[in-house]
Amino acid sequence: MRAVQSPSATIVHDPDDLICLFNATFAERENTVLLRGGEEPLYLPADGGDPRNRILFAHGFFASALHEVAHWCIAGRRRRRLVDYGYWYQPDGRDAAEQAAFEAVEARPQALEWAFSIACGKTFRVSVDNLDGAPVDRRRFSRRVHAALRRYAEDGFPSRAQRFLDALSGFYGCDFRLPPQP
Numbered sequence: 001m002r003a004v005q006s007p008s009a010t011i012v013h014d015p016d017d018l019i020c021l022f023n024a025t026f027a028e029r030e031n032t033v034l035l036r037g038g039e040e041p042l043y044l045p046a047d048g049g050d051p052r053n054r055i056l057f058a059h060g061f062f063a064s065a066l067h068e069v070a071h072w073c074i075a076g077r078r079r080r081r082l083v084d085y086g087y088w089y090q091p092d093g094r095d096a097a098e099q100a101a102f103e104a105v106e107a108r109p110q111a112l113e114w115a116f117s118i119a120c121g122k123t124f125r126v127s128v129d130n131l132d133g134a135p136v137d138r139r140r141f142s143r144r145v146h147a148a149l150r151r152y153a154e155d156g157f158p159s160r161a162q163r164f165l166d167a168l169s170g171f172y173g174c175d176f177r178l179p180p181q182p
Helices: 015-030 062-074 096-120 138-155 159-172
Strands: 032-036 042-044 053-057
Touching: 015 032, 015 053, 015 062, 015 159, 032 062, 042 062, 053 062, 062 096, 062 159, 096 138, 096 159
Parallel strands: 032 053
Antiparallel strands: 042 053
């Protein structure tokens, strides 16, 4: 892992640092590891092939790792026993109803991803993840994600999310502060 001198220093956002931070924080206590994945992100519960729960993030992308950790931080005990938490995923090209369903379930994980990004000193952009589908009101969705982030900031983050925020803030030297509404 690379140490950062101060928040004002140029911050290197290396996915390997996230892997080390996550695994140091959760591997033993939660039996869960963060790993580089392939084309698509995937969560795999412990099974006969591997006794650990595995969060695989796409293409080695830093933002993908933060996003997949956010999903894990929200998933309850039952969902963490299911491949991809038992959720459906409709790929790019969703119609308006499918996009609305996507946005309904994505606001909370993207709010956590935003908090994690702040703790890393990294710019966050909401993902509507529907370039070839129905037109999307990105500003409206951004406000919805911000509202979820504000609720977390006011009511408290889920315990695993708070532990990861603390680990990120400690490593990157950036404290979480609620950003202005988009």
